[in-house]
Amino acid sequence: MIQNDMFKRMQAGKAKVAAALSAGGGYTILSTGITGDDARLAKAVVDAGVKMLEPNHPAVALARGYKGVTDMHAAEQIRHEITIDQMAEVTCGVRNVVPDDIYITVGIPGGFTELMPKLLTDADFVKMAFAGADGLHTHKSSIQDLEVLVDAAHRSGLLVDAYIGMHTDLHTFGIPADTAEEVYRVAKRMESIGTDMIGLMTGMSYEGVQAGEIHPAIKERLAALTEAVKVPTLAEGGINVTNFQAFVSAKVNILVIGTSIDKMIEEAAQAAVKQFLVR
Numbered sequence: 001m002i003q004n005d006m007f008k009r010m011q012a013g014k015a016k017v018a019a020a021l022s023a024g025g026g027y028t029i030l031s032t033g034i035t036g037d038d039a040r041l042a043k044a045v046v047d048a049g050v051k052m053l054e055p056n057h058p059a060v061a062l063a064r065g066y067k068g069v070t071d072m073h074a075a076e077q078i079r080h081e082i083t084i085d086q087m088a089e090v091t092c093g094v095r096n097v098v099p100d101d102i103y104i105t106v107g108i109p110g111g112f113t114e115l116m117p118k119l120l121t122d123a124d125f126v127k128m129a130f131a132g133a134d135g136l137h138t139h140k141s142s143i144q145d146l147e148v149l150v151d152a153a154h155r156s157g158l159l160v161d162a163y164i165g166m167h168t169d170l171h172t173f174g175i176p177a178d179t180a181e182e183v184y185r186v187a188k189r190m191e192s193i194g195t196d197m198i199g200l201m202t203g204m205s206y207e208g209v210q211a212g213e214i215h216p217a218i219k220e221r222l223a224a225l226t227e228a229v230k231v232p233t234l235a236e237g238g239i240n241v242t243n244f245q246a247f248v249s250a251k252v253n254i255l256v257i258g259t260s261i262d263k264m265i266e267e268a269a270q271a272a273v274k275q276f277l278v279r
């Protein structure tokens with residue numbers, strides 16, 4: 001009954017991504033962490049030129065101090081306890097303060113491979129669409145689970161960005177592919193089931209400004225990804241001001257940046273407060 005409505009909604013989301021990439025000559029960033037979950041900071045980075053934002057449930061757990069977590073590693077352990085309603089509220093708040101042309105992708109409980117399984121319903125996808133999401137930021141770890149999620153998301157007019165990881169990753173953040181050849185094959189399969197954007201986890205998650213330059217093996221994996229697919233590509237994990245150019249040189253379209261910006265904001269707040277404490 002509303003199939004064409006949802007198709008038009010998806011086309012609008014794709015147009016936002018295409019515009020962001022066009023403005024950057026094929027490159028842009030997706031700002032997550034504090035800047036995805038706090039409407040004030042979301043507006044600040046958008047005013048500075050960001051075109052893509054990502055609220056997500058582990059970052060919300062950290063931002064709210066849920067169960068006393070103070071770092072993302074701990075937040076990942078209890079992220080499934082954040083509710084769809086909470087994520088819809090956060091998303092709606094961000095959408096209310098940024099222009100309509102800003103693309104918002106959202107990580108929700110059940111959209112990742114969770115420690116405690118979370119079954120998503122069509123009503124959950126519709127709720128996120130109504131809250132203002134353009135897409136879902138997902139970290140499923142099997143093609144079968146991802147295909148079910150992509151189909152459900154598309155029925156609600158939501159795009160899907162999904163990721164490739166490794167068996168050795170500290171957290172399960174994608175479909176495992178341990179070699180560049182496997183990355184190529186998995187990326188092809190992900191594209192074939194309709195995944196709208198495909199990303200690679202670098203294995204450097206949450207190292208932030210300490211991550212340093214990227215390893216040659218990561219460059220090989222990125223090259224395999226960008227060669228395999230026609231949809232926009234992403235890289236996530238440990239990207240910072242000292243290494244992001246290496247990712248750009250690898251021809252990745254979208255860099256997902258969270259911890260590095262979070263650390264800068266924390267340090268700026270500390271420096272500002274210290275000035276007021278000096279007499």
